[in-house]
Amino acid sequence: MTDLPILGAALTLDSLETHRKLMLDKPRDLELQDFVTADVLNGDWQPLVDRARALLEGHEGRVGIHGPFWGFSVDTMDVDVREVVKKRLWQGLDICEALGGTHMVVHSPFSTWDHNNLDNYDRGLERKIELCHLSMKDAVKRAEDIGCELVIENIEDKDPYARIELAESFGSEAVKISIDTGHAHYAHGSTGAPPVDYYVKAAGNRLRHIHLQDADGYADRHWTLGEGTINWHSVFDALGQLDSKPRLIIELRDHSGLPASIANMAALGLAQ
Template sequence: MTSLPVLGAAMPLDALETHRDWIIDAQRDLELQDFITADVLNGDWMPLVERARGLLDGYSGRLGIHGPFWGLSLANPDADVRALVTRRMEQGLAVCEALGATQMVIHSPYTTWMYNNLDNAKNGRRDVVDLVHATLDPVIARAESIGVTMVLENIEDKDPDARCELARSFDSAAVKVSIDTGHAHYAHGTTMAPPVDYYVHRAGDLLEHIHLQDADGYADRHWAIGKGTVNWPAVFSALAQLTSKPRLIMELRDKSGIRPSADYLRGLGLAE
């Protein structure tokens, strides 16, 4: 029996039609991508939930969703806009409850501009934390009550620690950390951030989710694993030191690359 970590994947329901057996046979972690947009969340999304339930008959793995993020900053200083972001988070949690999903990916508020300017204001760092609390505090109790963990994914984050400190500030099991390998690799290659494995080390056991994608250090490629320049042995060596057992979710632009990516990592002896 192998002791290698088992890979999961992110996909919409249309792709799940194709990859269903691969997911269910090994009860792999799954992240559904159908509940991101305002059009879906403001409409009748229950038919999508029913379709997911049908496709996932026999599934007992860890199920999550990617939460809404387009145009939604968790640290928006405009109270009216912030109320909309809170509403979107509530809608995402409602989807999780209907699906039985236990994790929702949300986006870090930290930008490259912030990295260079937060200490250029008297209370810059505290202000960001306070704004995110104003956005998320109203939904934390619901997340806790339905057993959903919201994981903060790095986007432009140059500083691996700021997002972790933000997650800790909630003092709640419902707020943890995610890493996107391609985003971290972009930040490393373009903004002189640390390499991807450092993000893993810095997150430690706060890390409960990871988006695995390959990239070139210049853009957010979401290439199949092995097509870019991410140092995968270093990443998986860092992951092996954790006890939090983060969900290893391949998030690829071309879903046909899911199985070849798994084969690539298996060939390196890093994952199944």
């Protein structure tokens, strides 16, 4: 058991308070989810950071946040919207710095439509990457300066390699790859994408973060691990080939399923 990977979690501050003992029993990585909305980002978020720091006393895992994503995509073509995107990413990194956070999740801009249509246009992929640079370049430099990784999470991505090409285009150690197992399983079941473990293999040691959630291959379920149809043995076998030590973050819709998720993976001999 002691050699098995240690599972962390994505939690709100309220849920962290509920599951604090569990999150402190081992060096479990934590992702805070309280900082994704414009109301919080535009308001006085310092009390939330102060509360987080108090709850994390004695915590030995890595800490980060889910970055803002509601209402925009990082490849926006609208110059006015782009200024909002840049502002939101900067605000998220302000919070990361205040927390001492080492990762911020950024949503991939790649859709199923892109998979079928980018090659239908001259420089389709190149243009999409250029648009992302216009929105993200300042945030990338800021992330480098504060020791934070921007991890790009698959959302609708049918091709596991597209956002890898995007991440590598920045030429920065501050831009890495995230995988959401439920999103990959949805893409596999509903759009003909590869299975989840193929996403892990595609990312290789560029993978620094993974959202672990179970699903049925039809929708974005965020079920307790073990309650869906993901082949967890194949996923953890692929993770076991990596040296990048990605943050293993259980991300559930119902946070009360966290203890059962850990117990179910432990019973399979996959994680602790």
